[in-house]
Amino acid sequence: MVYKFFLTIAFAALALIPPISALDLQSSTWIWTNEVSGGEAPAGNRAFRKDFVAPLGKTPVQADILLTVDNIFTFYVNGIEAGSGRGYNIGHLFCVAMSPCLNVFAVNATNEGPGSSPAGLVAAIQITYSDGTTTNIVTDTTWLYSTTVPSGFEQLSFDDSSWKPAIGEGAFGISPWGPTAQVIDAPTLSIANASWIWTNEVVGGNAPSGNRAFRRTYTPPPGQTPTSATIIISADDAYSLYVNGVLVGSGNSWGTAQTYSIGLAPAANYVFAVFAQNQGTTPNPAGLIAAIQINIAQCDCAAPVLFVTDGEWTSNTGTPAGFQLPGFDDSTWPAATIEGPFGISPWGNISVGGPGAANPIPGAPN
Ligand SMILES: *[C@@H]1O[C@H](CO)[C@@H](O)[C@H](O)[C@H]1NC(C)=O
Numbered sequence: 001m002v003y004k005f006f007l008t009i010a011f012a013a014l015a016l017i018p019p020i021s022a023l024d025l026q027s028s029t030w031i032w033t034n035e036v037s038g039g040e041a042p043a044g045n046r047a048f049r050k051d052f053v054a055p056l057g058k059t060p061v062q063a064d065i066l067l068t069v070d071n072i073f074t075f076y077v078n079g080i081e082a083g084s085g086r087g088y089n090i091g092h093l094f095c096v097a098m099s100p101c102l103n104v105f106a107v108n109a110t111n112e113g114p115g116s117s118p119a120g121l122v123a124a125i126q127i128t129y130s131d132g133t134t135t136n137i138v139t140d141t142t143w144l145y146s147t148t149v150p151s152g153f154e155q156l157s158f159d160d161s162s163w164k165p166a167i168g169e170g171a172f173g174i175s176p177w178g179p180t181a182q183v184i185d186a187p188t189l190s191i192a193n194a195s196w197i198w199t200n201e202v203v204g205g206n207a208p209s210g211n212r213a214f215r216r217t218y219t220p221p222p223g224q225t226p227t228s229a230t231i232i233i234s235a236d237d238a239y240s241l242y243v244n245g246v247l248v249g250s251g252n253s254w255g256t257a258q259t260y261s262i263g264l265a266p267a268a269n270y271v272f273a274v275f276a277q278n279q280g281t282t283p284n285p286a287g288l289i290a291a292i293q294i295n296i297a298q299c300d301c302a303a304p305v306l307f308v309t310d311g312e313w314t315s316n317t318g319t320p321a322g323f324q325l326p327g328f329d330d331s332t333w334p335a336a337t338i339e340g341p342f343g344i345s346p347w348g349n350i351s352v353g354g355p356g357a358a359n360p361i362p363g364a365p366n
């Protein structure tokens with residue numbers, strides 16, 4: 001595995017974020033199911049799908065998507081979750097690689113209760129072909145809906161032949177939503193979005209001293225090739241960070257998080273593993289916090305992949321041999337325990353600095 005390491009400072013991460021795409025919703029229609037009556041629909045989850053097959057001779061490379069739902073959504077492309085969001089007045093941007101043949105955009109859209117209220121989905125999708133040309137897809141009555149959200153509804157192989165054409169509620173801009181979803185939420189890397197995590201040993205804010213292991217696996221959607229990552233990380237009291245088994249760096253002062261920018265070699269999975277150390281002789285506060293941005297080669301567009309320390313990380317009350325290696329089986333590890341969001345006591349608003357030490361902390365693998 002070849003990694004290139006670049007020295008960077010915290011703010012260099014901002015330069016990695018590509019410009020916001022020029023997508024807009026001006027040609028899109030708010031859609032929902034046939035349950036809409038008098039501008040309102042029952043509360044609950046509804047499923048929407050839109051198939052896209054490229055015209056003959058064209059190879060789709062990537063899709064930029066601007067989407068929002070009144071009220072909540074989870075958005076999938078070709079069976080893989082691209083992201084989720086809340087709030088009709090925020091346009092959420094996604095960028096994903098396309099498959100050469102069939103592509104499926106799927107939304108699990110929730111109208112929050114109690115009772116009936118306005119419900120809608122609006123989206124604009126720009127597909128870029130390998131020859132540099134583009135085509136646009138918007139929400140309209142060619143999208144399909146289901147009033148239930150069946151398991152696997154987001155998969156390419158799901159049979160949506162019994163689904164019905166979506167009901168158009170009106171062009172983007174109509175009441176009650178207005179033009180507000182042009183406010184674009186392009187997520188940016190920030191450790192302020194991360195949670196402090198540790199093992200399930202934390203009691204009353206304290207954990208036993210010793211070394212603990214944490215892992216988070218990122219699987220890129222088919223066709224996407226991560227090229228680089230930026231990682232902001234801190235631990236109380238010290239950590240060594242590994243990406244696919246390779247030591248990235250170490251830190252031992254939780255008040256200032258370290259920032260690393262690394263190149264990524266092509267791989268099926270990317271495993272972020274942390275050897276974290278709680279020092280001292282009696283139980284005391286222990287925590288790990290990190291925010292990670294992954295840049296995708298084909299997706300030189302609005303939305304990088306971002307994730308943070310949360311309950312999707314796994315934790316181990318020891319540091320089993322080889323835990324940092326990508327092939328290590330952590331399927332029996334419990335989810336990390338979330339201690340609280342960035343800013344909580346006793347750590348407060350920690351600052352962000354440059355990279356940490358190149359050597360592992362005592363006891364951590366090379
Ligand atoms: C759809 O979203 C709702 C609300 O987030 C969630 O409770 C439900 O499990 C989701 N359904 C599927 C099939 O993903």
Ligand SMILES: *[C@@H]1O[C@H](CO)[C@@H](O)[C@H](O)[C@H]1NC(C)=O
Nearest residue numbers: 186187188189190192193306
């Ligand atoms: C993270 O926080 C920043 C502000 O600190 C915000 O602009 C950004 O959109 C957030 N990203 C996500 C993915 O929540």
Ligand SMILES: *[C@@H]1O[C@H](CO)[C@@H](O)[C@H](O)[C@H]1NC(C)=O
Nearest residue numbers: 342343344345347348349350
């Ligand atoms: C941390 O930052 C937030 C937002 O900038 C601020 O409201 C809060 O008072 C700060 N907390 C401390 C302990 O400095």
